[in-house]
Amino acid sequence: MRRGHLPEKINNLRLGECLLLGRDMAFNVDIDGLSQDTMRIEAELVEVRCKPTMPVGEVGHDAFGNVPVFHDRGTRRQGILAIGRQDVNAAGLTPLDVGVKIKTASSDHLLVDIEARPDLKVGDVLSFRPDYTAMLAASTSEYVTKIFDDGGR
Numbered sequence: 001m002r003r004g005h006l007p008e009k010i011n012n013l014r015l016g017e018c019l020l021l022g023r024d025m026a027f028n029v030d031i032d033g034l035s036q037d038t039m040r041i042e043a044e045l046v047e048v049r050c051k052p053t054m055p056v057g058e059v060g061h062d063a064f065g066n067v068p069v070f071h072d073r074g075t076r077r078q079g080i081l082a083i084g085r086q087d088v089n090a091a092g093l094t095p096l097d098v099g100v101k102i103k104t105a106s107s108d109h110l111l112v113d114i115e116a117r118p119d120l121k122v123g124d125v126l127s128f129r130p131d132y133t134a135m136l137a138a139s140t141s142e143y144v145t146k147i148f149d150d151g152g153r
Contacts, residue, residue, distance in 0.1 A: 016132070017132040018031055018034070019034075020038060020039070020132075020135065021036060021038060021039070021130075021131070021132060021135065022034035022035050022036040022038065023036060023131075023132075025132060036129075037129070039129075039130065039135060040096060040127045040128060040129055040130070041083070041088060041093060041127070041128045041129075041130050041134065041135075041138050041144075042125050042126065042127050042128070043081040043082055043083035043110060043125065043126060043128075044081065044082050044123065044124070044125050045079045045080070045081055045120060045121070045122050045123065045124045045125075045126065046080055046081065046082045046109075046122060047079065047080040047122060048077070048078075048079045048080075048114065048120060048121055048122050049077075049078065050075050050076065050077050050078070051075065051076070051078050052074070052075050053070060053071065053072055053073040053074065053075070053076055054070050054071075054072045055070060062106070063106065063107055064085070064107075068104060076113055076115045077113070077114050077115045077117075077118070078103070078111060078112065078113055078114060078115075079111070079112045079114045079120060079126075080109050080110070080111055080112075081109065081110040081111075081112060081126060082108075082109065083108075083109070083110050083144075084105050084106050084107050084108035084109045084110055085105045085106065085107050085108075086107050086108055086141065086143065087108075087137065087138060087141045087143050087144050088130070088134045088137045088138045088141070088144070089131075089133040089134045089136075089137050090102060090104070090105035090110055090134075091133075091134075092130055092131035092132070092133040092134030092135075092137075093110075093128040093129070093130055093131075093134050094128060094129045094130075094131075095112070095126065095127075095128055096126075096127040096128060096129055097117070097126050097127060098116075098117075099114065099115075099116030099117040100112050100113070100114055100116075100117060100120075100126055101113040112126070
């Protein structure tokens with residue numbers, strides 16, 4: 001289609017991610033002329049503390065049947081956000097705030113490393129750019145408030 005033609009038998013194009021996020025999902029590239037800054041997911045920090053990066057004791061299965069893997073990076077400043085896997089695909093989020101790194105997610109919380117951000121505190125809101133899977137989950141979650149901005153139109 002971008003080259004100006006389609007095979008003769010094509011009668012339906014699914015362009016959801018292309019139009020909504022400005023990306024070509026098949027080739028994982030941005031589409032010229034379309035904005036990639038069309039939506040963001042925001043979540044509030046509900047806890048900020050210095051915590052060890054390795055849990056104490058034996059590590060068992062999480063609620064999703066996986067055994068989490070931890071890497072010992074000592075004690076670091078970490079935050080917990082009020083959004084989790086019931087709301088969004090955490091692997092599909094890219095932090096928009098400098099110095100914020102996603103560590104893991106439980107069903108209702110997202111754990112972030114904020115060692116590089118001593119200014120962040122409980123109540124601050126962090127922003128993330130979603131990929132298609134994160135956008136889809138957040139769009140259909142009854143626990144996520146949706147705010148539409150038409151740019152003043």
